Amino acid sequence: MLLREFQHIVESVIPFSEAMAGDVIGVHVDSKQSTANHTLICLEITDEVIDEAVAMGCDSILAFHPLIYMPLARVDRAERVGRLVSRLIEADIALLCIHTAFDAFPQGTNALLSERLGLKVVCPLRPLQREGFGMGLVTETSEPIAIEDFVESVRHVCKSPVRYTKPPGGLVHKVAIVAGSGMQFYNDAVASGADTFITADIRYHGYHAATNVIGLIDPGHYEMEQFVPEGIMNALQSRMHGHATLTVSSVVTNPIRHAFRTNSEYSQHHLGSA
Numbered sequence: 400m401l402l403r404e405f406q407h408i409v410e411s412v413i414p415f416s417e418a419m420a421g422d423v424i425g426v427h428v429d430s431k432q433s434t435a436n437h438t439l440i441c442l443e444i445t446d447e448v449i450d451e452a453v454a455m456g457c458d459s460i461l462a463f464h465p466l467i468y469m470p471l472a473r474v475d476r477a478e479r480v481g482r483l484v485s486r487l488i489e490a491d492i493a494l495l496c497i498h499t500a501f502d503a504f505p506q507g508t509n510a511l512l513s514e515r516l517g518l519k520v521v522c523p524l525r526p527l528q529r530e531g532f533g534m535g536l537v538t539e540t541s542e543p544i545a546i547e548d549f550v551e552s553v554r555h556v557c558k559s560p561v562r563y564t565k566p567p568g569g570l571v572h573k574v575a576i577v578a579g580s581g582m583q584f585y586n587d588a589v590a591s592g593a594d595t596f597i598t599a600d601i602r603y604h605g606y607h608a609a610t611n612v613i614g615l616i617d618p619g620h621y622e623m624e625q626f627v628p629e630g631i632m633n634a635l636q637s638r639m640h641g642h643a644t645l646t647v648s649s650v651v652t653n654p655i656r657h658a659f660r661t662n663s664e665y666s667q668h669h670l671g672s673a
Contacts, residue, residue, distance in 0.1 A: 523537070535577035589612060
């Protein structure tokens with residue numbers, strides 16, 4: 400399958416026209432053969448993902464996060480983007496990125512997390528012209544739940560430490576969700592009537608601003624989006640008709656590590672310093 404044919408199939412399922420203005424989606428790196436017979440689907444490009452694609456004999460990669468966010472002044476191997484672009488060209492592997500087009504997709508980024516949290520989707524947080532498409536979601540729990548119990552559910556699903564502030568009243572029922580860096584949608588979340596807003600990369604003063612307004616939950620950027628590659632695979636698989644192979648990457652691309660004490664370690668630390 401030619402790369403342009405593959406892109407046409409992707410766009411027919413996940414319309415690029417619904418991506419946020421200015422988002423850099425589509426083909427980032429073409430290849431000499433310009434084919435997509437075996438595509439590796441990943442959250443983002445790293446050296447390990449390229450290694451995996453080469454080992455599997457893939458001729459293309461479909462990534463969620465863009466690799467090139469702005470025009471490159473130079474392809475410098477000493478810099479991350481330049482190095483990865485160089486490696487893709489050397490391996491003759493094409494790169495296609497879809498980012499916020501999949502965020503806006505009704506079965507996309509936010510729907511995948513909502514489903515795993517057992518939330519009922521009410522409507523898009525910021526609707527787009529195409530019916531059902533939008534940035535973020537407004538969802539509901541089956542019944543009001545204590546914030547501590549809801550946060551534990553988020554921690555379990557996202558498999559990560561969670562930072563949070565309590566909603567007014569301490570109960571969670573109407574939840575706004577924007578996976579990834581979504582604080583630009585904070586006012587939309589408040590206007591929706593949500594008592595709680597789940598997003599990532601929240602700054603310290605953002606928590607202060609939300610006090611007595613809306614609860615905030617931040618399970619981490621990667622942690623909210625980790626289900627995306629499988630979701631993309633499921634959305635596209637039936638459209639391949641045996642003409643191309645799709646494989647989900649097994650590489651964990653999260654660059655962040657967490658260090659924290661268990662309750663017993665914390666107690667021992669304070670007993671030892673008493």
